[in-house]
Amino acid sequence: MEDSLLKQAKSLYQDRIRIVLSLLIIGVTVTVYVFYSSGIVALIQDSTPQGWTAGLEVVVSYNTFGFALALILMVLGYRFWTQAFLPSPATVYTLGVLRGILGPRASIKMTLGRRFRVTLPDGSGFVLRCTIHDRGSNEWFLYHVVSTEINTPDIRSLALRHGFGVENRRLIGTVSHEELHARTALLAKALSLASES
Amino acid sequence: METDTENATIYELLQLMASLNDTRRAILIALAHIYPRSVSGVQLSRLIGYSGKSRSLYRGVISHLKENEMIQIDQLTPKLYAIRINNEHPLLSVLVDLCKVHGDASRAVYLKALEEE
Numbered sequence: 001m002e003d004s005l006l007k008q009a010k011s012l013y014q015d016r017i018r019i020v021l022s023l024l025i026i027g028v029t030v031t032v033y034v035f036y037s038s039g040i041v042a043l044i045q046d047s048t049p050q051g052w053t054a055g056l057e058v059v060v061s062y063n064t065f066g067f068a069l070a071l072i073l074m075v076l077g078y079r080f081w082t083q084a085f086l087p088s089p090a091t092v093y094t095l096g097v098l099r100g101i102l103g104p105r106a107s108i109k110m111t112l113g114r115r116f117r118v119t120l121p122d123g124s125g126f127v128l129r130c131t132i133h134d135r136g137s138n139e140w141f142l143y144h145v146v147s148t149e150i151n152t153p154d155i156r157s158l159a160l161r162h163g164f165g166v167e168n169r170r171l172i173g174t175v176s177h178e179e180l181h182a183r184t185a186l187l188a189k190a191l192s193l194a195s196e197s
Numbered sequence: 198m199e200t201d202t203e204n205a206t207i208y209e210l211l212q213l214m215a216s217l218n219d220t221r222r223a224i225l226i227a228l229a230h231i232y233p234r235s236v237s238g239v240q241l242s243r244l245i246g247y248s249g250k251s252r253s254l255y256r257g258v259i260s261h262l263k264e265n266e267m268i269q270i271d272q273l274t275p276k277l278y279a280i281r282i283n284n285e286h287p288l289l290s291v292l293v294d295l296c297k298v299h300g301d302a303s304r305a306v307y308l309k310a311l312e313e314e
Contacts, residue, residue, distance in 0.1 A: 137257020138249060160286055163213045165265045174261040182216035 006177055009090035010140050013132055016087070020078060027074055035067040086114040086130055090141060094130065094180070101185045124148050124191040126171070139176060145187065147171040150194045162190040210288040220247065220258050225267060228282035229292045230304045235271070235281035236311065244310055 041062040058064075086094075094116060098108050107119045114132075119125035126147040134142040149169045152158060159166045163186060164173040171190060175183045214222055223245035228236070236244065238259065242251035259280065262268045267286055271279040284290050296304065 134257065136253070136260065138253040139257055157287055160266055161209055161213070161288055163216055163265055163267070173265055176218050178218045179216060179221075186212065186216050 003093060003177065005089040005093040005096075006141055009087040009093070012087045012089065017082070020081065024074060024078060028071065031067060031070045031074075035063045035070070038063075084112050084114070086110075086132070090130065090132075093177075094128070094143075097180050098128075098184060101181055102188060120188060120191060122192065122195045124150070124195055126187060126191070128175075141177040143175040143177070143180060145171070145173045145175055145183075147187065147191060150191070152194050152197050155194070158190055158194060162186045164190070206288065206291050210291050213288055214292075220245065220254075221262060224258065224262065225282060225289065225292070227307055228268065228280070229289065229296045230300050230307045231311070232282050232284065232293045232296070234308075234311075235279035238278055238280065240311060241280055244307065 036058075040058050042057045043060050043062060043065075091110065095108060095110070098106070098116065098118060102108070102118065102120065105121045106125075109117045109119075111117055114130040116128040116130075117125070118128065124147070126145055129144045129146075131142045131144065133140050145164070146167075147164075147170050150158075150171065151169065155169060155171075156166050159171045162171075163183060164171040166172070171187065173183065173187075214225070217225070224241065227241070227244050238251045238255045241247075241259075242249075242254045247254050255278075259268065259270070263270055266283055267289060269281055269283045271281075273279055282289055282293060284293055
């Protein structure tokens with residue numbers, strides 16, 4: 001990866017993941033303490049638990065219920081955090097490339113989930129979704145492109161000629177970060193051709 | 198008039214190839230030269246000098262190229278795939294023709310590389 005902004009974004013992302021994971025470990029320890037240090041509130045009321053039923057009472061208790069809930073919340077929060085945000089240097093890179101090739105008249109909005117919603121002056125547009133560290137290809141910063149619906153009869157030929165595929169009358173494609181500039185330009189060209197015809 | 202439309206197609210082909218990154222370009226160029234032969238994922242990753250694992254090549258770049266209908270993949274056995282360029286693609290068929298007419302020397306290089314196994 002050559003681009004310095006993306007390099008920064010990558011190391012920032014890795015650092016943040018490390019910090020958050022270590023915070024999660026501390027968080028789990030603290031929640032264990034919070035939920036199990038006070039008295040055990042059993043779900044099944046048995047007046048005098050003995051032997052292994054006493055152990056069972058600890059497992060089947062409101063404490064475990066609360067602990068599991070707290071754990072689920074933490075994991076969900078982590079998942080949301082990893083999915084929702086793009087490190088800011090990567091955002092700067094993406095916005096810079098898009099703005100550069102599409103010009104000042106295109107509207108570019110960034111939304112949650114690392115999406116960039118681009119609307120061209122003629123009303124057509126596309127959505128870019130950025131994946132960080134794609135598992136299949138092992139690639140950092142991969143973009144999935146989906147255009148708005150196109151209603152020309154020769155959509156397939158139009159898509160293929162510009163290096164994209166078709167799904168539900170939309171142009172789709174997977175674009176690596178080096179290709180972002182050139183392929184966005186081709187996509188904009190394809191969309192303008194489609195709106196002309 | 199005819200050369201004009203031909204030139205237009207070649208212009209589009211050039212633009213398409215320029216928009217792809219090195220790995221994808223290397224795959225298409227190699228596959229266009231050896232067409233109609235198909236290669237397996239491992240052969241392809243050697244042929245283009247891919248440094249990563251052929252598995253990540255397969256699950257990444259190759260599946261993306263297939264999504265855009267630039268290549269075709271036939272599953273021979275659960276683990277063996279035959280990859281070849283999509284000659285139905287409006288621009289890549291032109292590339293295949295160009296390679297057929299002008300690419301004899303390069304084809305010899307690619308085919309020799311495939312033989313040494």
